[in-house]
Amino acid sequence: MSNLKACVDALYEGVDRVADNIPGLPKCEVLLIRLLLLTGEALQRDVENKLKPFDMNDSDFRTLMMLYSSADGSSTPGELCALAEQKPTNMTRITNLLVKRGLITRSNATHDRRQVVLTITADGRRFVRKLLPPMFPEVVTKFSCFSQTERQTFERLLKKLALHLDTADTP
Amino acid sequence: MSNLKACVDALYEGVDRVADNIPGLPKCEVLLIRLLLLTGEALQRDVENKLKPFDMNDSDFRTLMMLYSSADGSSTPGELCALAEQKPTNMTRITNLLVKRGLITRSNATHDRRQVVLTITADGRRFVRKLLPPMFPEVVTKFSCFSQTERQTFERLLKKLALHLDTADTP
DNA sequence: GGCTGATAGTTCACCAGCGAACTATCCGCC
DNA sequence: GGCGGATAGTTCGCTGGTGAACTATCAGCC
DSSP, rough: OOHHHHHHHHHHHHHHHHHHHHOOOOHHHHHHHHHHHHHHHHHHHHHHHGGGTTTHHHHHHHHHHHTTSSSSSOOOOOHHHHHHOOOOHHHHHHHHHHHHTTTTEEEOOSTTTTTTTEEOOHHHHHHHHSSSGGGEEEEEETTTTTTTHHHHHHHHHHHHHHHHHSSOOOO | OOOHHHHHHHHHHHHHHHHHHSOOOOHHHHHHHHHHHHHHHHHHHHHHHHGGTTTOOOHHHHHHHHHHHTTTTTOOOOHHHHHHHHHHHHHHHHHHHHTTSSEEEEEEEOOTHHHHHHOOHHHHHOOOOHHHHHHHHHHHHTTSSOHHHHHHHHHHHHHHHHHHHSOOOOO
């Protein structure tokens, strides 16, 4: 139980109080950032909790899923880093674990011998097919507070924001 | 530069491919979760980058801001933990740092001697007032892709989702 | 053909966050 | 008044993520 309500209330109150004190504070935008981070963290915690019984965390899971969902079941560390917004260091560690568990394999690329090719194994695919379906019901109820159009609106706004942040990046 | 566009595209593509493969996958909801986490991580990175010149990270900053924005400039570790969704262990470490930098003080509560009272110092207040304003312009541009009504809608949906997640928590 | 700069991964040392165990205090009830 | 269970913080050891340094390879250019 994480009592987000208290956090949300305190957030609004706190921002109000700071705004009284510091002129020019963009209240609405600050609220949006903090609300988004707050819900994001809550979702993240839930996902991690769901994965814990399988002795997995979200990074491992995402990495595995990227391979599962790739066209030919394989990719390179560099590509996975780019798509998962991860650093190579961490990807090395994650793939080490997945290799050790037999869910993926590591091999050398022929055309560019610097590259490593990661490929999901049959075991890895079985693991995903076993692990995913039980998560569906809870995922659905997470958003059961939204109407169909609200879901669409939320998705549209999130996507718009993501693409905007991409261009307006901090150099 | 973090190339979120590639992530978003790959996300949609990947979910499509997995959905073809595993029946019953709630595509829309999975997309929402992943989009939200993606944008959340991007925002988080930006905030951290903004704070780095001041030798601060977001946890430290949030903790300091909670004290700054509290009615009397003080609180207890327990309360801060609840509002920041942090564990006590970590709060001890964070407050240790802030105390060492002279931004807050630690003292004992009189009515309940188990409690520790954290109070923001004059230096701490000065620090916040110096640090905040330069962040405003960038915060505003982050959401400059949204119209006024879109901002309101987004805020409403985020808040609704946060409060819903609160009740529909994983036991 | 071999030098130069860029790129793909890995290793290493460090920081941030967490669960479990511990201490000190409080509260309620005999 | 003192015993038992709950609560507030801290300490400790471990996991997850990162920057910096390093190795191996590639690609272009003389």
